[in-house]
Amino acid sequence: MEKRVRFKSAWLPWVLVAPQMAIVLVFFFWPAGQALYQSVLQEDAFGTSREFVGLENFRRLWEDPSYVDSFYTTALFSVLVAAIGICVALLLAVMANRVVRGAAIYKTLLIWPYAVAPVVAGVLWLMIFASPWGVVSYTLQALGYDWNHLLSGRDAMALIVMASVWKQISYNFLFFLAGLQSVPSSVIEAATIDGASPWKRFWSIVFPLLSPITFFLLVMNVIYAFFDTFAIVDAATQGGPGKDTSILVYKVYYDGFKALDMGGSAAQSVVLMAVVILLTVFQFRFVEKKVQY
């Protein structure tokens, strides 16, 4: 059922596609090329002396056991962020879709967190969970759980996952809500007349219709967890305790912007880029098969 548009002239499609290509070139290929170039250099902080070092920066990465560890941390973090983010957003979207009165208010409130900068999200959740006076940590303490993200790696991971999910839920919610509203009501009504329970209606009609959106969100959320979360980590845990929340992108940020090691940071961002390209290819090859358009 592919729709193809046929152009009569040879150059018109290229002209139409040119603005998009220009944007991709300037905002993706150029910086990516810069990263590749910098990853083979070693510079001092101010860039007054630079030296070609070949693959030295990459070699150093693999010799650092803590870098290899942070792959595991990143995998755990991004699976949690993507899975929880998508599930909670779907639940909220289904509920918001059923609301009749005050729907606009609910939707606005749910979309709000997206306008918050990541670093603010990190600080916000840090406040809520600050031990011992944060709202939630205080309550947890009263319930007998000694919350301490400064020394417990599990608590720290939970904190950054919550902040990252909260920040991304609005985005997921928006897409799910749009998808739900485009589900034809006649199909649902027909199923209801056939006696299908709400649960059954959701899983055999609505969710399959949402599967392309879910797939899109899966890709977007993985990219989000990989690239966009360093400010949250920086504000909430700074990669600690120990290195328990030092995800790959935070290390890129730390080495580049705090430690001023441009070469090492560029090498890591090249590795990170490769990982995300591989993941996306994998998702399109294998997960996409489960998607019905």
Added chain:
Amino acid sequence: MRFKPLALAGAAMLSLAMAVPAQAQTEIQWWHSMGGALGEWVNDLANQFNASQKDYKVVPTFKGSYDESMTAAIAAFRAGNAPDILQVFEVGTATMMASKGAIKPVAEVMKMAGVNFDPKAYVPAVAGYYTAPNGQMLSMPFNSSTVVFYYNKDAFKSAGLDASKPPKTWPEVVLAAGKLKAAGHKCPFTTSWISWTQLENFSAWHNVLFSSLNNGFGGMGTRLEFNSPLHVRHFENLANMAKQGLFVYKGRNNAADATLVSGECAMGTASAGLLGNLKRNAKFDFGVSTMPYYPDVAGAPQNSVIGGASLWVMAGKKNEVYKGVGEFLSYLAKPEVAAASHQRTGYLPVTTAAYELTEKSGFYKENPGADVAVTQMIRKTTDKSRGIRIGNFVQVRTIIDEETENIWSGKKTPKEGLDAAVKRGNEQLERFQKANKG
């Protein structure tokens, strides 16, 4: 008649056009990291200088924390837009010193400005830190601090401790912490800047090396040595305190400062620069004392080493800018200006004259504790206690944060944690040495 207003307007325009170049001030951009009460201090300094003359206008801009402002300045330098004056924390000193093309030594700036400049007027322990091996002063000492011990006198009284007798040694700290805890205090002791207070200053205070080659003053080949038996013993002590709830870890950098000001924690080691904040915001009586030490260690207590920041002048500016910068920096070092800064913030006096002026005015008698930082610093220094100047110091401190967190959480023993920090830190030192040789 009709033309008169027009002619007047024309004359006014003309005189305005002529007046503009005559009044043009050279703007001097100053990036700093002083927030809150300290930010007001920086603004007051700039305003007072601007009011004192007509040719230059210093414009201070708050650029976030120390590492943020340094990153911002480096990005700006790469884009050809660097500020004229940059406040850099002591940890960045080796990086700035190694970036010869990016900075202009303060001694040269002073010469260009034609202002009177005598490096000997500065407090030696402070100025020595910012002086190159050839004796040239590279940056202007500004807000140098050192570690002091703060304690909450009200909490001491309520725990039945003598508020006029702060603990002088670590065993006494443990005893006091025990009593505070027994009296219901949830956080008897905490500390800011783990590496700076518990390793760097701890080493100088006990006259042991933090890293070889006199803590980096002797060359780039320096290697970390803070896993000696004395260091391990100290961290075993701290780890035990943590286990018993006597020492409560409050996070990296200066996160613990807020808990001392709010009264949540009763005792703590922190920067002398916290004094101004405490004076202003603490709702209880507090005291300042010297850093604790182990009485059985020979030579302890020695002297403490500096922290805080200095002002660096960036390269590639116009001559008139450098003249203005020179004027401004020498203004900051004037005895009455420097003495007022010292008294207001709790940071160390920059010049000996400022210290003497403060002493003469009776300030230390009226403000007991304000002299602790000064007397800690101006004791005789040894080769082991002059300061710490190592490369990639930001990373080394983060490594120390990470490994000591593993100690507090019980994942590693103090020996394992310190050994790992030394090993990982040394890799950073080797890299710095390699990158800055050529």
